[in-house]
Amino acid sequence: MKKILLNRDFILFSIILIILIAVGFANPLFITPKSISDVLTDTSILIILALSQMIVILIRAIDLSVASNLALSGMLISLLSTVHPELPVYYFIALSCVIGTTLGVLNGISIAILKVPFIVTTLGTLSIYRGLIYFVSDGKQVYSNEFSEDFLALIHFKFLSLSFLFWLAVVVFIIIYVLLNHTRFGRNLYSLGGNPDAAKYIGVNENKYIIMAYSLSGFFAGLCGYLWVARYSVASTQIAIGFELTVISACVVGGISVMGGVGTVLGCVLGALLIGLIRNALPAVDISQFWQLAISGAIILLAIIINTKTEQRKEKTIMVEN
Amino acid sequence: MKLELKNISKNFHGVKALQNVDFQLQENSIHALLGENGAGKSTLVKILCGVYQPDSGIINLNNKQQSIPDPSASLSLGISAIHQESVMFDELSVTENVFIGNHITKSNGLVDWGLMQDKTNQLLKDLEANIEPNEKIKDLSIAQRHIVQISRSLIHDADIVIMDEPTASLSQKEINELYTIIRNLKKQDKSIIFISHKLDEVIEVCDDFTVLRDGELIKSDTIQNTNKDQLITYMAGREVNQIFPKNNVTIENEIFEVRNLFKKTQFKDINFNLRKKEILGFYGLVGSGRTEIMKSIFGITKLDEGEILFKDQKILIRKPSDAIDQGIVYLSEERQQLGMTGLMSVKDNINMAVMDRNSNFYVMNKLKEIKNSSAMQEKLNIKVSYWSQLTQSLSGGNQQKTVIAKWLSTKPEVLILDEPTKGIDVRSKSAVHEFMGELVEEGMSIMMISSELPEILGMCDRVVVMYKGLIKDILNVKEASSEQIVKLASGES
Ligand SMILES: Nc1ncnc2c1ncn2[C@@H]1O[C@H](COP(=O)(O)OP(=O)(O)OP(=O)(O)O)[C@@H](O)[C@H]1O
Ligand SMILES: [Mg+2]
Numbered sequence: 120m121k122k123i124l125l126n127r128d129f130i131l132f133s134i135i136l137i138i139l140i141a142v143g144f145a146n147p148l149f150i151t152p153k154s155i156s157d158v159l160t161d162t163s164i165l166i167i168l169a170l171s172q173m174i175v176i177l178i179r180a181i182d183l184s185v186a187s188n189l190a191l192s193g194m195l196i197s198l199l200s201t202v203h204p205e206l207p208v209y210y211f212i213a214l215s216c217v218i219g220t221t222l223g224v225l226n227g228i229s230i231a232i233l234k235v236p237f238i239v240t241t242l243g244t245l246s247i248y249r250g251l252i253y254f255v256s257d258g259k260q261v262y263s264n265e266f267s268e269d270f271l272a273l274i275h276f277k278f279l280s281l282s283f284l285f286w287l288a289v290v291v292f293i294i295i296y297v298l299l300n301h302t303r304f305g306r307n308l309y310s311l312g313g314n315p316d317a318a319k320y321i322g323v324n325e326n327k328y329i330i331m332a333y334s335l336s337g338f339f340a341g342l343c344g345y346l347w348v349a350r351y352s353v354a355s356t357q358i359a360i361g362f363e364l365t366v367i368s369a370c371v372v373g374g375i376s377v378m379g380g381v382g383t384v385l386g387c388v389l390g391a392l393l394i395g396l397i398r399n400a401l402p403a404v405d406i407s408q409f410w411q412l413a414i415s416g417a418i419i420l421l422a423i424i425i426n427t428k429t430e431q432r433k434e435k436t437i438m439v440e441n
Numbered sequence: 442m443k444l445e446l447k448n449i450s451k452n453f454h455g456v457k458a459l460q461n462v463d464f465q466l467q468e469n470s471i472h473a474l475l476g477e478n479g480a481g482k483s484t485l486v487k488i489l490c491g492v493y494q495p496d497s498g499i500i501n502l503n504n505k506q507q508s509i510p511d512p513s514a515s516l517s518l519g520i521s522a523i524h525q526e527s528v529m530f531d532e533l534s535v536t537e538n539v540f541i542g543n544h545i546t547k548s549n550g551l552v553d554w555g556l557m558q559d560k561t562n563q564l565l566k567d568l569e570a571n572i573e574p575n576e577k578i579k580d581l582s583i584a585q586r587h588i589v590q591i592s593r594s595l596i597h598d599a600d601i602v603i604m605d606e607p608t609a610s611l612s613q614k615e616i617n618e619l620y621t622i623i624r625n626l627k628k629q630d631k632s633i634i635f636i637s638h639k640l641d642e643v644i645e646v647c648d649d650f651t652v653l654r655d656g657e658l659i660k661s662d663t664i665q666n667t668n669k670d671q672l673i674t675y676m677a678g679r680e681v682n683q684i685f686p687k688n689n690v691t692i693e694n695e696i697f698e699v700r701n702l703f704k705k706t707q708f709k710d711i712n713f714n715l716r717k718k719e720i721l722g723f724y725g726l727v728g729s730g731r732t733e734i735m736k737s738i739f740g741i742t743k744l745d746e747g748e749i750l751f752k753d754q755k756i757l758i759r760k761p762s763d764a765i766d767q768g769i770v771y772l773s774e775e776r777q778q779l780g781m782t783g784l785m786s787v788k789d790n791i792n793m794a795v796m797d798r799n800s801n802f803y804v805m806n807k808l809k810e811i812k813n814s815s816a817m818q819e820k821l822n823i824k825v826s827y828w829s830q831l832t833q834s835l836s837g838g839n840q841q842k843t844v845i846a847k848w849l850s851t852k853p854e855v856l857i858l859d860e861p862t863k864g865i866d867v868r869s870k871s872a873v874h875e876f877m878g879e880l881v882e883e884g885m886s887i888m889m890i891s892s893e894l895p896e897i898l899g900m901c902d903r904v905v906v907m908y909k910g911l912i913k914d915i916l917n918v919k920e921a922s923s924e925q926i927v928k929l930a931s932g933e934s
Contacts, residue, residue: 301551303544310530310541317528320492321542322513381532 127374130425131389135396138418142400149403156281162395163284164343164350168362169369169391170295170384171339175332176370177299178312179379182336183241184226186362187248192218192344194252197261197354204267211270215345216338222248223337227330245363252356263352274349284346291339296384308332313380369394372422393422442504443468443632444489444601449498451484451656453834456826458484459495459656466601466649471623471633473643473664476653477676477866478838479824482636483525485653486605489634490522491515516543521599523590525606525636525837525864531579536561538578539592564592569618584611584727591622602626603634606837606864608642612727612892614931620646638838638866639893640669652676677868690882692902693717695753697769697855697886699738702747707733708910711747715855715886720877722901722918723890725930730910731890732774735857739764739771751855768854772845772861774890781844783833787825788814790832791846817846820876822869838865845873849880856880858889862896874900894923908932 143150168185175182195218196211222244229240263271276283299305311318311328318325348354373390375382397418401411444466451459459481466472474482487493489500491509500507502518509515515522530538536554537544539561545553561574570588578586587607594602604623608616623633623646637643643650644664651661652675660675695714702711708730715721723731737744740758749756751767758764764771781790791814792799799809818825821842825835832843841864848856861877862870877887877900891897897904898918906913906929913929 297551301554303546303552306537306544306552307542309533313530313532314528317530320490320512320524320528322491322511322516323542324511380530 128383128386128389131373131386131393131422134422134425135389135393138393138396138400142404145404149400152280154403156285158395158399159285159288160282161399162392163282163288164346165365165369165395166288166388166391167291167339167346168343168366169373169387170291171336172366172370173373173375173382173384173387174295174299174308175336176312176367176375176377177308177379177382178328178332179315179377180230180237180329180332181241181367181377182223182226182333183238183363183367184222184244184248185336185340185366186359187245187252188219188222188337188340189344189347189362190356190358190360191222191248191252191255192216192341193348193358194256194261194344194354194356196345197266197348198256200267200270201261201265204270208269208273212342212345216341219341219344220334220338223334223340224330226337227333230333231326231329249356249360256354256356258356260353260355261348266349266352271349271352274346284350287346292384292388299384304331309380311380315379365394368419372419390422394419442466442501443470445501445504446485446489447499447501449485449488449495449500451481451488451493451495453826456830457656459488459653461498462653462656462658463661464651464658465661466632466634469627469630469632470648471627471635471646473647473650474634474636474653475640475643475650475672475676476659477824478822478842478869479655479836480653480676481656482653483605483836484656486522486524486603486634486636489515489520489601489603490524513542516597516599519600520603521594521597521601522603523594523605523607527586527590529578529586529590532577534574535565535572535576535578535581535589536574538589539564539596541593543597560596561592564595568592568622582728582732584615587611588615591619595622595626599631601632601634603636605636606638607635608637608639612725612930613894613927614726616642638864638870640672640867643672644669654678673867676866690718692719696751698750700748700750702734702737702744702749704733704737704742704745707737711912713905713912713915715888717886718881718884719903720881720887720889720901722897722904723888723907724892724894724897724904724926725907727892729907729930731907732859733910735771735859735888735890736773739769739857741771765851765853769857770848770851770853770855771857772848772859774859774863781832781840781847784831786829787818787823787832787835787843788828790843791817791850794847795850813850814846817850821846821872838869841865842869842873849876852880852883852885854885856885856887858887860890860892862891862893894926897926898923906930 139150148154172182172185192215196215199214200206200211226240226244229235230237274283278286299308307323308328310321311323311325315325347358351358369391370387371377371390372393373382373387375387397415401414406414442465446462446464449459449462462481462485464485474485476482484493488495489509491512491514500509507518509518530541533541536557540557545557547553558574565572565574568588568591570585572581572585572588578589581589591607608619611619623635626633635643635647647664649661649663650667650672652659652672654676694717696717698714700712703709711734713721725731733742736742738749738758740760740763749758751769756767782793788810792810795813796805799806799813823842823846824839832840835843845861862873865873881887889901901918903915904918904921904926905915906926908930909932916926
């Protein structure tokens with residue numbers, strides 16, 4: 120029992136519940152099923168990106184370029200859809216993923232083969248990918264009326280009155296869960312992040328794993344590129360700007376250690392949910408814009424502190440009590 | 442012939458770690474690979490494991506020439522190794538550490554946790570190890586980690602099992618169990634390469650031996666044709682007297698005492714005292730609570746109850762720096778993790794804890810530093826290839842000696858040593874013992890945890906024997922017999 124109470128994921132879950140209840144008291148409208156389902160929809164992209172960022176953080180790296188990657192992929196398919204509105208939507212989705220993956224592979228190659236440190240690489244591609252959006256779009260926006268109906272329809276699909284985005288996030292959660300916990304690839308990511316020197320001895324090819332992790336991060340950024348433009352029905356140079364920081368804080372709140380090798384998939388999702396909840400809840404209880412930022416920062420910090428405090432070392436029993 | 446190495450050479454930036462070494466491993470045999478610290482043993486192992494590539498030379502496996510480009514190639518050729526440095530993943534479970542890099546998968550490609558768990562459980566039972574497969578490695582003691590490493594190499598079902606100092610931190614009982622395992626492996630038609638500095642044991646279990654010195658092959662033969670003294674001479678290049686120097690000092694008044702130390706689930710009713718110029722030994726099975734007591738005396742962990750008296754004054758130690766300020770120093774068993782900074786030179790490591798003594802008004806006095814470190818280096822026979830060599834690229838034994846030198850430099854009043862000579866060669870071992878003798882003469886008092894009975898009997902004045910967190914007895918070494926001590930330590934009588 121004590122073990123469950125001290126479990127990081129459980130604590131995070133409790134914090135989420137407490138916030139939900141507190142906000143519910145202040146504004147009962149916030150905890151209606153409709154409103155909660157809106158929050159979930161709103162957080163889905165964050166969940167997907169946090170999960171893919173987690174893969175990178177597990178191996179002691181970070182992908183700062185995800186938001187730019189998302190925006191560039193989204194812009195490219197939006198531009199294409201204005202020229203070829205007749206193409207089916209899955210075509211655009213696949214293309215967006217391919218573009219995203221390619222951008223991710225470029226990150227991976229720069230880090231693994233060219234040995235440019237990951238911070239430098241992804242900070243660089245953060246600006247480069249963002250800059251390319253200006254280049255391809257001439258700084259113009261693609262507006263909702265320019266997208267084909269087909270392009271936007273999928274996002275409005277609902278099942279059990281929950282949105283497509285939400286269900287997609289659930290699918291991604293399951294995929295990443297299985298990938299990280301039940302495949303050799305996933306387990307080797309943990310070993311590489313936990314002890315890179317030792318991973319060499321057991322034959323984990325570090326470069327291969329770096330490139331794979333960044334490709335996956337790129338793939339999901341690309342996927343979210345489509346999701347983002349379709350959901351907000353607009354593609355501009357500014358979309359998702361700064362979103363990489365939200366994604367990384369979701370991971371950190373979720374207990375994914377930036378030292379590598381530690382973190383659960385469930386924790387990551389809960390971290391994203393907590394952040395999504397705060398962002399939605401604070402406006403709902405009439406807190407001024409300025410305080411919103413400060414409060415959400417404080418809650419994030421608090422979650423992290425509670426999280427690390429519970430990470431206590433268990434001691435071996437030597438003596439049988441007599 | 443199972444395995445044959447011909448003319449293997451390996452350089453590290455001009456350091457000749459191996460020069461034209463030949464090595465032959467017979468089918469179904471236990472082969473001892475011997476040599477002093479820095480002789481090149483681990484380098485040879487790493488070449489066989491695909492961690493290093495030889496600069497020249499060939500490897501024949503089952504009479505077929507092979508190259509071993511990476512660790513997975515080595516595994517698939519049926520070679521598996523327990524390395525000298527820990528190849529463990531702290532945050533992962535025991536099961537996973539056993540199977541790491543080699544997870545069992547189901548037909549659908551997913552990892553078969555259930556089966557791995559069962560196999561680990563079975564293996565740990567066979568080894569009579571009291572370890573839960575679900576536990577994280579970071580919660581295990583050093584000896585238990587060792588057992589996990591051993592399990593890992595057993596699970597691979599390799600033809601050739603290499604053990605680079607597997608017994609360094611085990612006590613006699615566990616060592617005997619390990620030998621049973623090794624002999625069983627041999628019965629299953631496997632070949633074993635065994636690296637150890639404990640020559641008595643080597644002679645007992647091994648069939649053949651190869652001695653390296655400074656990267657060169659000195660001698661290879663069957664064990665029957667040699668004896669301990671000859672092996673030492675091969676290794677050192679000259680005769681070495683390895684008698685434990687009895688310290689003939691007059692023991693003075695009590696300087697340090699603990700009363701009723703108690704820590705939940707760890708130890709209780711711990712009472713002992715230490716007199717000036719005394720060496721007090723601590724003997725017991727690995728995991729009997731010796732290290733835990735010292736850690737809490739030194740302030741690394743917290744005591745639940747009990748008092749510590751130093752020079753008849755009650756003292757409060759909340760953190761290690763409190764103890765150091767009092768003049769009490771603890772040389773941890775986990776030296777590589779806790780004791781050294783791998784990216785510093787040997788000199789800087791040795792001087793790290795005595796910076797204030799070697800400085801004038803906060804400016805480091807280089808001359809004093811160099812004097813101190815070279816004196817230590819010479820005394821403990823620390824072998825570096827060039828003066829600025831980073832500590833992390835030293836051989837395992839030389840890293841150990843560096844940390845010992847660092848703490849001995851502080852010249853404390855009470856020195857706590859935890860397995861001070863594990864993993865270091867015979868010659869350096871007697872150097873450490875001699876040094877301990879000198880320190881005591883100068884007025885230091887020492888508490889020494891050791892799992893080597895000869896070391897305890899040779900060096901100590903009294904010995905505290907522990908079993909499962911309790912002190913069984915405190916014996917005068919002169920009057921105690923080794924059987925008596927071993928019996929007490931295993932809970933009999
Ligand atoms: N990566 C490296 N870079 C530079 N020198 C190295 C490196 N690895 C080993 N050496 C040097 O090669 C020599 C042989 O080292 P090795 O680790 O093989 O010794 P060993 O026989 O295993 O000794 P020990 O008994 O202390 O473990 C040493 O002089 C060491 O300093
Ligand atoms: Mg070695």
